[in-house]
Amino acid sequence: MAVYAAHLTRTLQGTPSIFQIAAQEALGSTVKPALKRLIEYLASVYPNKCGWCERWYDELYLLLDFCLQYHYLKHYAASFSECFYGLLRVPISPSNEFHSGTRLPEGLEKGSLILLVFVPYLKDKVERIVEKWREDNEDGYLGKSTGDRARKAAIKLYSITHFVLETAKLVQLARYLTGRTVSPALELALLGLTVKDAPPPEPEEYTWSDLFRSLRAGQMSDASLSFPLLGRGLLSAVQYGAFAVQLLRWWEARAPPITALPLPKPPEKTEQTLRWKNKCPVCLQSWKVPTVLPVSGYVFCYGCVSRHVRANGTCPVTRLPTSEHTLVRLYLGV
Known part of the structure; x- marks a missing residue:
């Protein structure tokens, strides 16, 4: 009877709104980059003591995320972000829950831990490798050898897989909004789980x-x-x-966009800029896919400037703040 009462208590909770679902997903995707900013700051201030933290950040975050998610799954039947917004995970099939009381069944708990912790870690690693191959391909470094053709095929396969997964997530969310499924996320549907509003804490x-x-x-x-x-x-x-x-x-x-900043002065002609004429200021070679950075007016190779802006968020020459979406492709001699 006690287990049956626990089942009724959990399954009769209210259905979470789309705003709760979106908020907890946004929180889960914000924590890692925010902590990375902190680690990068500490590594720049204390390079001897904290420099290794930046090099092994992914593995350190994997350990922290594993401990945090394991604790919340074990004690609250929810991920950290879900618990933060007052949600908990509930098996769709009640027969599994009758064997576990208020906790998730062991198999679903382990599956949740894998999808919450290890899958995002592997996804980030694969995405980083594919991104490097994509940049090498844009710079013309990938030729016609067997290995290079395999890398080009991997880039296309990853793009198709990413598109299919994102589309499947969107379809799953649309079905949840229309009431055709009780699982708001694809990961939850794969495990046979849904989310409910958690009861008030004791x-x-x-x-x-x-x-x-x-x-x-x-x-x-x-x-x-x-x-x-x-x-x-x-x-x-x-x-x-x-x-x-x-x-x-x-x-x-809420900060004003980059386009709202005052227009910068054109670069002054110096001996250094004369050496950069018709060349990329980063690699000092002729432009490959010439791309201008509006915040400074300099023209770079797309691969050179995109890598620098993605890593530092500044112009390679003037150090003015910018972002990758401001890059403008130039079609010279077309």
């Missing part, structure tokens, strides 16, 4: 307020700093940090 027996109240009253015997209390405090700090990341992301979106 009140904690001993909180930080109780600790500080005992310390102010001088009741040292009642003031105890336990491991569960520290754990809850650490998790609360992570959640507030995630909220701060979302706030900074909103603040950055």
